[in-house]
Amino acid sequence: MKPVTGLISLVMLLMLTTATYAEEKPNSLIGSHLYRSYCLVCHGKEGNGNGPLAKKKDLRPADLSSGKYQKEKIGTLAETIGRYRKDADSNMPNWGLVLPEDDIKHIAAYITTMSNKGLKFRGNTRRGRIIYKNACIACHDKNGKGNGLLAQLIRIEMVDFSHPESMQKLSDDQLLKTIREGKGDFMPPWAGALNDDEIIDVASYVRLLGR
Numbered sequence: 001m002k003p004v005t006g007l008i009s010l011v012m013l014l015m016l017t018t019a020t021y022a023e024e025k026p027n028s029l030i031g032s033h034l035y036r037s038y039c040l041v042c043h044g045k046e047g048n049g050n051g052p053l054a055k056k057k058d059l060r061p062a063d064l065s066s067g068k069y070q071k072e073k074i075g076t077l078a079e080t081i082g083r084y085r086k087d088a089d090s091n092m093p094n095w096g097l098v099l100p101e102d103d104i105k106h107i108a109a110y111i112t113t114m115s116n117k118g119l120k121f122r123g124n125t126r127r128g129r130i131i132y133k134n135a136c137i138a139c140h141d142k143n144g145k146g147n148g149l150l151a152q153l154i155r156i157e158m159v160d161f162s163h164p165e166s167m168q169k170l171s172d173d174q175l176l177k178t179i180r181e182g183k184g185d186f187m188p189p190w191a192g193a194l195n196d197d198e199i200i201d202v203a204s205y206v207r208l209l210g211r
């Protein structure tokens with residue numbers, strides 16, 4: 001009896017996930033959660049191909065952080081993932097048969113943000129998200145658009161974290177410097193209130209909002 005109940009809850013969970021995420025724009029944050037569930041076991045936390053199952057079974061998953069996949073369009077990458085046909089000696093599952101298209105696009109969006117050689121920092125975005133929620137949304141708002149409660153009061157322009165082109169212009173060094181030291185009259189300095197790791201965590205989360 002037990003295994004059947006387990007299976008039913010799994011199916012319900014999958015249906016729930018699908019329903020909640022249906023018809024959304026590719027979102028790398030959702031993708032990062034899905035990646036952790038479905039891909040990390042082989043491709044690894046950093047995407048470089050040394051996940052626990054890959055090590056155990058001596059598989060050779062592609063290095064998703066190599067820079068190659070970061071150059072691709074999200075749609076193209078999603079097609080690669082979804083229509084992947086394994087040849088005889090491949091161990092890459094055929095995700096198009098299992099995951100909804102939207103989920104594959106979320107994952108593809110996440111992969112395009114993965115550390116390639118140019119990226120200087122890589123923090124814990126889960127911790128970063130909590131810091132962001134506590135310390136940043138008052139001005140930058142939940143999705144980084146810059147129209148939080150306080151921002152509306154002080155009526156000051158700030159870069160839209162959810163706008164990829166604007167965020168690309170902001171270098172990693174500049175991003176970290178502003179968070180550490182503050183900027184202008186209203187962006188507070190966080191050094192002292194947040195330690196170095198926490199600053200990197202929240203900066204990584206800010207980067208994630210741009211995809």
Ligand code: HEC
Pocket residue numbers: 035038039040041042043053059060061062064080081084086087089090091092093095107
């Ligand atoms: C059971 C292990 C395993 C899991 C789980 C897995 N992969 Fe893979 N993946 C591989 C292997 C092995 C390869 C190398 C290709 C081959 O052997 O054919 C690969 C290759 C790839 C490639 C390269 C395809 C190409 O042609 O360049 C992409 C992209 C990829 N995987 C994405 C994903 C995504 C996204 C997930 C999660 C939804 C995932 N993989 C889950 C094992 C896995």
Ligand code: HEC
Pocket residue numbers: 131132135136137138139140150151156157158159170174175178179183184185186187188190202203206
């Ligand atoms: C009291 C309001 C306020 C809070 C709280 C706040 N910011 Fe800002 N932030 C601003 C303003 C205003 C700007 C625009 C500054 C400018 O360009 O002069 C800004 C700009 C930025 C920039 C753009 C950097 C640049 O060089 O253009 C980043 C990144 C940033 N903030 C991150 C954060 C993070 C991370 C937090 C939370 C730890 C945070 N901010 C909390 C008001 C705030």
